[in-house]
Amino acid sequence: MENQEIGELKKHIKLQKLICKKYNSDFTSIDEKLFIGVSSNLELEPLNGLRHPKHGKMNGWYIWSGEWSDEDDFFIPLCLEHLIELKPKIAKYLGLDVGFRFLTDKKGYEDVWFDQNITELR
Incomplete structure (x- = not known):
């Protein structure tokens, strides 16, 4: 890893730790070797994210824009590095613990909350 990458x-x-403190979440680092579920429509607003427990090759994060869809192909696996290239402003939320959600938009709106139901999904 180069010095610039280490600095980033x-x-x-x-x-991430500041966001966790602000919203009373434990800091939970993200395994860069696992994938994030991302919708193909990330250009829409608002931007949503939620963190399930990690499973298989997925780290538990699911990120989408606009309205939720139950279609089987709504989420595609994406590595952390590519997600941050596409949406760098969401990197600060990715240390939130399992059960946390966020909602944000380009105008600066931010909402972060804990959803117990996420922790109970299997």
């Missing part, structure tokens, strides 16, 4: 990683972790 430290910056993201610092912001």
Whole structure:
């Protein structure tokens, strides 16, 4: 890992810990080797995210824009690096613990909350 990448990683972790503190969440690091479920419509607003327990090759995060869909192909697996390239502003939320959700938009709206139901899904 190059110095610039290490610096970016430290910056993201610092912001993640601040968000966790702000919203009373434990900091839970993200396994960069696992995938994030991402909708193909990330250009829409608002941007939503929720963190399930990790399972298989998925790290538990699911990110989507616009309205939720129950279609089987709504989420595609994406690595952390590519997600941050597409949507760098959401990196600060990715340290939130299992059960947390976020909603944000380009105008600066931010809502973060804990949803117990997410922790109970199997």
